Amino acid sequence: MSQLQIPMSVVDLKKMAATIRCDIIEMICTASAGHPGGSLSATDLVTALYFRLMRIDPANPRWPERDRFILSKGHACPVWYSALAERGFFDKSHLGTLRRLGSILQGHPDMNKVPGIDMTTGSLGHGLSVGIGMALAGRLQKKDYHVWVVIGDGESQEGSVWEAAMAGTKWKLDNLTAILDRNNLQNDSYVDEIMPIEPVADKWRAFGWNTVEIDGHRMEEIVPALEGAKTFKGVPTIIIANTVKGKGVSYMENVCEWHGKAPCREEADRALEEIRRCSCEQ
Amino acid sequence: MSNNPYRFVRPEVVAILSSKDFFKRVESKPTRASYAETILAIGEKDSRVVVLDADVSKSIGTNKFAEKFPERSFNFGIAEQNMFAAAAGMATTGMIPFASTYAVFASMRALDMVRNSIHYPRLNVKIAASHSGITPGPDGVTHQGQEDLSIMRSIAGSTVIAPADPISTKLAVWAAAEFQGPVYLSFTRDPVPVIYGPDFPFTIGKAVVVREGKDAAIIANRDLVIQSLLAAEHLAASGIDVRVIDCHTIKPLDIDMILQAAEETGAIVTAENNIIYGGLGSAVAEVLAENRPTVMKRVGVQDTFAESGPYHELIDKYGLSARHIVAAVKEVLKRKQP
Numbered sequence: 186m187s188q189l190q191i192p193m194s195v196v197d198l199k200k201m202a203a204t205i206r207c208d209i210i211e212m213i214c215t216a217s218a219g220h221p222g223g224s225l226s227a228t229d230l231v232t233a234l235y236f237r238l239m240r241i242d243p244a245n246p247r248w249p250e251r252d253r254f255i256l257s258k259g260h261a262c263p264v265w266y267s268a269l270a271e272r273g274f275f276d277k278s279h280l281g282t283l284r285r286l287g288s289i290l291q292g293h294p295d296m297n298k299v300p301g302i303d304m305t306t307g308s309l310g311h312g313l314s315v316g317i318g319m320a321l322a323g324r325l326q327k328k329d330y331h332v333w334v335v336i337g338d339g340e341s342q343e344g345s346v347w348e349a350a351m352a353g354t355k356w357k358l359d360n361l362t363a364i365l366d367r368n369n370l371q372n373d374s375y376v377d378e379i380m381p382i383e384p385v386a387d388k389w390r391a392f393g394w395n396t397v398e399i400d401g402h403r404m405e406e407i408v409p410a411l412e413g414a415k416t417f418k419g420v421p422t423i424i425i426a427n428t429v430k431g432k433g434v435s436y437m438e439n440v441c442e443w444h445g446k447a448p449c450r451e452e453a454d455r456a457l458e459e460i461r462r463c464s465c466e467q
Numbered sequence: 468m469s470n471n472p473y474r475f476v477r478p479e480v481v482a483i484l485s486s487k488d489f490f491k492r493v494e495s496k497p498t499r500a501s502y503a504e505t506i507l508a509i510g511e512k513d514s515r516v517v518v519l520d521a522d523v524s525k526s527i528g529t530n531k532f533a534e535k536f537p538e539r540s541f542n543f544g545i546a547e548q549n550m551f552a553a554a555a556g557m558a559t560t561g562m563i564p565f566a567s568t569y570a571v572f573a574s575m576r577a578l579d580m581v582r583n584s585i586h587y588p589r590l591n592v593k594i595a596a597s598h599s600g601i602t603p604g605p606d607g608v609t610h611q612g613q614e615d616l617s618i619m620r621s622i623a624g625s626t627v628i629a630p631a632d633p634i635s636t637k638l639a640v641w642a643a644a645e646f647q648g649p650v651y652l653s654f655t656r657d658p659v660p661v662i663y664g665p666d667f668p669f670t671i672g673k674a675v676v677v678r679e680g681k682d683a684a685i686i687a688n689r690d691l692v693i694q695s696l697l698a699a700e701h702l703a704a705s706g707i708d709v710r711v712i713d714c715h716t717i718k719p720l721d722i723d724m725i726l727q728a729a730e731e732t733g734a735i736v737t738a739e740n741n742i743i744y745g746g747l748g749s750a751v752a753e754v755l756a757e758n759r760p761t762v763m764k765r766v767g768v769q770d771t772f773a774e775s776g777p778y779h780e781l782i783d784k785y786g787l788s789a790r791h792i793v794a795a796v797k798e799v800l801k802r803k804q805p
Contacts, residue, residue: 250559295560296588304559305588308579314549317582318556318564321541324516326560345580348549407595 192237195351195404199201200351201271202232203464206433207457208267215454216283218292219382222443223261226368226401227426229333233258234333235268243273246300251317253303254328256364257312258337259293259447265302266290274301295366310343312336313363313385315350320361320421331415337363339371341382347392351419362414363394364425366401368430372440372444394423401426433460472679472708475667476696479556479658480660484700490779495658498689499597501633502654503528505640506565506595508537516644519554519566521547525779527597527654531569537599548571551580551592558590563644564718569603570596570612574619585649586622590776593618593643599629599653600740601692601768601785606656611630613768616688617745619651620718626671627718629653629739632662635715638669657778659690667769680710684728688747691766691787692782695738698792709796717747725754734799735763738792740782743767763803764795 213219227359282288316334414422431437434456526531533540554564573596602666643650687695737748747766
């Protein structure tokens with residue numbers, strides 16, 4: 186692969202997102218297990234962060250001045266693993282080892298195994314609180330890094346998310362941004378059916394957060410929203426990103442079963458073809 | 468003096484061990500207060516130390532840290548889950564958070580955070596838990612952390628410490644601050660006697676013989692160490708010579724010291740203000756059963772919740788006071804092989 190031009194243009198970000206989507210399908214198919222739906226819904230957001238917004242150094246993954254990223258919905262880690270590998274944190278050959286015995290790529294991300302993973306996640310409702318801690322520590326240490334946390338909409342049913350919401354406002358953590366991957370589905374069914382979180386934007390506003398709503402798949406909206414969040418002062422920002430679970434693979438889109446199911450080889454090939462064709466059309 | 472079997476126990480304490488009004492005469496202090504004083508001193512020396520609270524800083528005494536170091540003190544309100552996960556986040560940046568609350572909340576309310584976000588990534592968070600065991604007597608069952616040692620011991624890679632008195636508490640808190648990795652510290656709400664002199668040797672994972680003896684050994688922790696010393700003094704009057712071991716670190720357990728006691732005395736009693744399932748008694752039983760089966764008896768909270776009441780009356784009613792330890796020693800001595 187040729188040298189990456191960082192920060193990427195919107196056009197290149199879209200191409201990278203397609204590459205990452207292909208990685209996700211390939212990884213989960215090879216592993217015969219994993220969570221494609223929520224990985225694909227978060228892909229454009231994670232791509233914009235890793236290839237445009239975040240201050241990071243793949244050669245020095247624990248650089249103290251780096252921006253932090255937490256994928257609080259840790260089951261979507263194939264998107265994180267792919268972004269890190271494509272960005273050069275570790276060799277892409279690891280992607281084929283997802284969930285295998287001895288692999289650095291656990292079923293849910295482990296910060297002590299993977300270069301670039303800033304926090305171990307998997308149990309839902311932890312990540313935003315961890316981000317609160319990182320943001321408080323950054324301020325205390327007079328560091329100007331930014332903390333980015335992706336949370337899920339199903340995850341938002343966890344009470345601890347709202348404990349963190351209160352804390353973010355109390356301490357005016359404008360060095361912290363939450364991104365809600367609102368894909369409307371969770372393990373069992375629609376979020377609205379299992380336990381509604383709406384009106385979620387009003388809730389965050391009521392908690393005192395700078396609340397921005399975007400189409401979580403349009404790079405033209407994602408990039409300025411993230412840039413705005415980084416510079417917004419006084420309170421933390423939440424970007425409510427409206428997404429489609431399984432985005433980019435027609436038979437997975439908005440289908441609950443693809444939350445935690447691996448495609449077989451034939452299904453994966455169809456998915457890869459769709460993603461590549463769509464990317465070329467752009 | 469050469470026959471004094473006590474080790475590291477202050478002479479003033481030894482002198483009154485057989486006194487009927489021992490607890491009225493002995494200087495006492497809750498170990499939570501000792502924690503609060505110590506963390507203040509550690510905070511002076513190490514700017515990486517931060518204290519996190521969950522609306523019980525006045526009870527634990529960490530409000531003094533907040534007054535002295537307002538920028539390094541964070542009160543999360545009544546939101547223990549958020550506090551422990553945030554502590555993990557702070558630790559990723561090199562800070563040393565002491566997250567303070569009551570044992571029931573640290574070991575149960577926020578256990579998922581304590582397991583998944585602190586212990587699994589081995590983050591350098593210190594969990595400072597007051598009101599352990601049935602030490603918060605008057606508060607009643609909801610605030611009595613009688614399972615914390617059992618629960619914390621079951622987490623992979625955990626270090627769990629239950630110091631007996633204010634002096635060893637101070638040393639334990641310093642040791643925890645210097646230790647790299649998560650540590651669970653368990654403190655009492657109610658006052659406990661100042662047992663030890665300044666020469667008490669505290670090392671994480673190393674139990675301490677605080678009374679020499681050859682007929683049986685009592686292995687105790689936290690507030691039952693003093694009860695064990697009182698029991699030993701009582702037994703000495705009838706010619707029974709009992710060793711008392713302060714096993715302040717329940718994990719990693721001092722296996723060598725336990726096996727040595729089993730070999731040299733042949734009868735073991737454990738004493739803990741914790742449910743008998745999974746705590747010190749269970750830990751000692753595991754070691755003995757696998758290495759050197761020895762007659763033993765566990766003194767601890769039986770399969771029950773306690774109730775509200777003054778501390779001393781409460782631990783007596785629930786089978787944790789010196790007289791119960793005396794009875795347990797007599798029982799194992801009867802069963803001991805001649």
